[in-house]
Amino acid sequence: xxxxxxxxxxxxxxxxxxxxxxxxxxxxxxxxxxxxxxxxxxxxxxxxxxxxxxxxxxxxxxxxxxxxxxxxxxxxxxxxxxxxxxxxxxxxxxxxxxxxxxxxxxxxxxxxxxxxxxxxxxxxxxxxxxxxxxxxxxxxxxxxxxxxxxxxxxxx
Amino acid sequence: xxxxxxxxxxxxxxxxxxxxxxxxxxxxxxxxxxxxxxxxxxxxxxxxxxxxxxxxxxxxxxxxxxxxxxxxxxxxxxxxxxxxxxxxxxxxxxxxxxxxxxxxxxxxxxxxxxxxxxxxxxxxxxxxxxxxxxxxxxxxxxxxxxxxxxxxxxxx
Numbered sequence: 165x166x167x168x169x170x171x172x173x174x175x176x177x178x179x180x181x182x183x184x185x186x187x188x189x190x191x192x193x194x195x196x197x198x199x200x201x202x203x204x205x206x207x208x209x210x211x212x213x214x215x216x217x218x219x220x221x222x223x224x225x226x227x228x229x230x231x232x233x234x235x236x237x238x239x240x241x242x243x244x245x246x247x248x249x250x251x252x253x254x255x256x257x258x259x260x261x262x263x264x265x266x267x268x269x270x271x272x273x274x275x276x277x278x279x280x281x282x283x284x285x286x287x288x289x290x291x292x293x294x295x296x297x298x299x300x301x302x303x304x305x306x307x308x309x310x311x312x313x314x315x316x317x318x319x320x
Numbered sequence: 321x322x323x324x325x326x327x328x329x330x331x332x333x334x335x336x337x338x339x340x341x342x343x344x345x346x347x348x349x350x351x352x353x354x355x356x357x358x359x360x361x362x363x364x365x366x367x368x369x370x371x372x373x374x375x376x377x378x379x380x381x382x383x384x385x386x387x388x389x390x391x392x393x394x395x396x397x398x399x400x401x402x403x404x405x406x407x408x409x410x411x412x413x414x415x416x417x418x419x420x421x422x423x424x425x426x427x428x429x430x431x432x433x434x435x436x437x438x439x440x441x442x443x444x445x446x447x448x449x450x451x452x453x454x455x456x457x458x459x460x461x462x463x464x465x466x467x468x469x470x471x472x473x474x475x476x
Contacts, residue, residue: 181336
């Protein structure tokens with residue numbers, strides 16, 4: 165069974181997001197080993213965006229593992245349908261990676277430098293979403309991918 | 321102050337979605353008059369998708385008002401950034417409509433026939449989302465549009 169890590173920056177603040185993540189966490193765990201890693205966000209009260217991104221990039225860098233497929237959720241990334249995402253999953257799984265790592269940036273996104281270390285940039289919507297909402301959307305799409313791959317009932 | 325109606329099919333089932341909608345409902349109401357209308361979903365235990373869509377389309381049709389800008393949230397619709405959505409809002413507001421009506425389909429989406437009655441088809445993501453999750457995403461984007469138009473802090 166494949167391992168998926170979702171690596172986020174900053175705690176999940178909104179209670180409703182937390183409840184939604186719990187719900188989909190259970191659903192996804194029917195299909196794979198899912199781990200959530202929360203990186204502490206930079207201190208946004210002093211410094212500037214570039215410094216915050218660099219601070220967070222350093223921590224992100226330490227979690228990147230070459231044996232895992234590294235996907236960054238980023239507005240500049242590839243957009244696709246859920247069916248295409250399920251296809252991508254299948255292709256990546258056949259490439260011999262030991263797991264999938266999804267990184268979700270902080271409130272100010274990723275530095276350009278750290279983005280270069282991703283194997284793939286994925287955009288969940290052309291619209292700007294809070295980094296909290298992206299967690300919810302991502303885990304729902306991971307769940308949906310599994311149901312598409314297994315031809316199960318959820319997706320229509 | 322402009323009036324927005326969000327018209328959905330079927331109750332909001334997930335508790336976390338309900339909490340999220342409540343949260344954004346309060347936020348959006350700082351800017352406009354927001355009304356939620358829930359249309360009873362078709363009985364999905366008998367009949368087929370076409371019949372369910374037609375049943376729901378009849379109820380949708382009764383709520384369409386020519387004085388309002390009628391927007392259907394649909395996968396086949398236009399995709400755009402949040403900034404473009406805010407621009408669209410401004411343009412539509414200048415066209416003399418008395419309000420905006422956003423329709424979100426049921427679990428099986430809209431019939432092709434009823435879609436023709438929309439002034440605009442809007443897609444929130446190229447990915448398939450549950451019609452419950454679309455409610456959350458839509459109200460968050462409406463809120464975001466207001467903050468973009470007013471040049472307020474939320475959007476970055």
